Amino acid sequence: MDFLYIVIYYNHNMKKILFTVLSLILFANTVFALDVVYPTSAYAKINSPTTFFVGMVGIGEKLFLNNEEIPVHRTGAFAQSVKLNPGRNEFVLVSDRETKNYVIERPLLGSNYKPAVFCKYNVPMTVEVSRAGAPLRATAVQEGINRISHFQKGMQLKTIGELGNMYKVELSPTQQAWIAKSDVKMKAEPYEKAFLFDYRERETETDYIYEFALSKRTPYSIAEGGDIMTLKIFNVGANCDNTAVFKVTLNQRLMGYSLEYHGDTLVLKIKKEPNLRRAKKFPLRNIKIVVDAGHGGRELGAVGCCRNYEKDYNLSISKYLEQDLKKMGANVYMTRNYDKFVSLNDRVKYTNEKDAQIFVSIHANSLPDSKNPQKYRGSSAYYYYDEARPLTEAILNSVGRSMNLNIEGVRQASFAVVRNTSAVSVLIETAYVINPDDNELLMNDSFRKQYAQAVADGIKDYVWQNRTRISRHKHKIKFEKIS
Ligand SMILES: [Zn+2]
Known part of the structure; x- marks a missing residue:
């Protein structure tokens, strides 16, 4: 059934159909016997106390991992978490027709990690931003949601010290921040205030x-x-x-x-x-929305239990979403509407060029080694700027209302597409491709269609909720200087 699905899915591309059919004939036996999607090779180095085996066997087949039977979903999918001891770990997977051996090396404990020491300058130094989009951070950690701003090239900053690969920046006598050494170049002249x-x-x-x-x-x-x-x-x-x-x-x-x-x-x-007045029949009229199908082309996104790709589900849901939003009167722009690679930067550029008010990125979720894929299901949604939180909540609430799906909740995260777009931006993780139950849902076209409708309804809710709060004053924004 899964391969039938893949053939239908690619029906826009004759070459791929041919290839799929051919590979079915040629490799059907091996593919159906035991296909391990993750780990991706028989020898792997994984630095985690646990990892998982994800893949599929023929429908109705049994599967044993180190002599113990593990659950196989009715689609043939499996996702089994395993413990890793420090050093060498051996695993043997036995299906009805095939045996596969895996060796996973977990690095031994004990490390030569030395924490960096802060070095304060006697005289402040001047640095200049040398890379567009360089993040200024609240802490000396080069990841996550600790970003304060993103700077263009040519901006000068006053640095008062360094820690590892970061400079400490003085913004004012009472506020400091951090910037990566690789994002700036040192200037010879002393730092001077701006006017x-x-x-x-x-x-x-x-x-x-x-x-x-x-x-x-x-x-x-x-x-x-x-x-x-x-x-x-x-x-x-x-x-x-x-x-x-x-x-x-x-x-x-x-x-x-x-x-x-x-x-x-x-x-x-x-x-x-x-x-938006007099637009009840088309509740999203005059609103520009960018729908962003995550990944594409050579970038597969997460790979599901049945070796099915996140990028395909993202595209399918995005296309339904495009239709639904158009029906509501919105102007919809797609970052991609077929299977092609689009860089994150191009997605952001496209959104900003279109001057869209709303940006929605569609994804399907995966997990790091340390999490058990049997235990994670359902939808989560992400924003970076506080301004996008109400939209994120409206969409996820709508999904929760109309879908029989676990709702993990709304979270703040530093994804490039929601961080660098000037629209109110949201990223949705629809479901987990590596959870066998969620994987089955994503394979179902009517699930994807229904999901898109729920997202569209959520966007409509956001635009129209609390309308009474909004006054009809000519000047809708008040601007004042505080200090
Ligand atoms: Zn993704």
């Missing part, structure tokens, strides 16, 4: 625009909380804390914004909410 000459506000048909004219590029941060956005511009000589603070009070649903330097002028552009 804020002027700030202006104007509006166009689509945006509210705030411009801050500075003597040079200087660091900034923006925080969203409820209906208030707080912009801080650091290292400006103006007051005792060297920080200029602006508060923007929103009286509309936030539909994305951008903040970047044009020359030495910092420009904050907040998207206006499109006119």
Whole structure:
């Protein structure tokens, strides 16, 4: 059944059908006997107290792992967690028709890890950002959601010390941050404060625009909380804390914004909410939505128990979502609508070029070695900016209401596609391809169709919820300088 599915799935590509049919004839025996998808080779090095065997056997076959029978799903899929002792671990998998041997090496305990020591400079140094998108971080750790801002090239920062491969940056006498040494170059001249000459506000048909004219590029941060956005511009000589603070009070649903330097002028552009009145029949009319089918082409995404690919399910759900959103009147843009590779950068660029208000990335989930794939099921959804949390919740609530599916919840995570897009951005992990039950769901076309509808309904809920709260004042944004 699974191979029938694959053949149908690829029916847009004759070559692939032929290839699939041929490989079925040629390799049917080995494929059906015992196909281990993970670990990917008979010898593996895995540094984890546990890992798992994921794959499939012929429907109805039994499977033994080191002489113990392990559960096989009705699709033939299996996902079995195993313990790893330090050193060499041997595993023997025996199905009705085939035996496979695995050796997994777990590195021995004891390490030569030495923690880095902070070195404070006697005289502050100047560094300049040398890579676009360089993250400024709240802690000296080069991963996760500790990012404060992302900087363009040419911005100067005042560094007061270093720790490992990070510089410590002084934003103001009371606020410090970190930037990777590899993202900046050292400058010979001493650090000088910037000057804020002027700030202006104007509006166009689509945006509210705030411009801050500075003597040079200087660091900034923006925080969203409820209906208030707080912009801080650091290292400006103006007051005792060297920080200029602006508060923007929103009286509309936030539909994305951008903040970047044009020359030495910092420009904050907040998207206006499109006119939604009289659009009841088409509740998403005037809204631009980018639907992003994760992975594609040579990038398979996660590989499921039945050697089925995440990229295919992402595309299928995304295409249904495109139809559903169009029916609701939205302008929908697809980062890909067939099986091709698209880089993360191109996905972000495309979204920002389209000036979309909403960005939804569709994925299916996998797990690290340390987690048991039998125990993880269902949907989770991710945002990076606080502004996107309500949309993320609305989508996942809708999925929870209409699908008979475990809901893991809404989480904050630093995925490039939700971090670098100026739209309100969400990434959805629909279900786990390496869990046999979820895998079966994802293989089911009507599940994917229903899932897309739930996502579309969630987006509609977000756009329309709390409408009464929003006043009809002409000026929907209040802007003030705090210090
Ligand atoms: Zn993915």
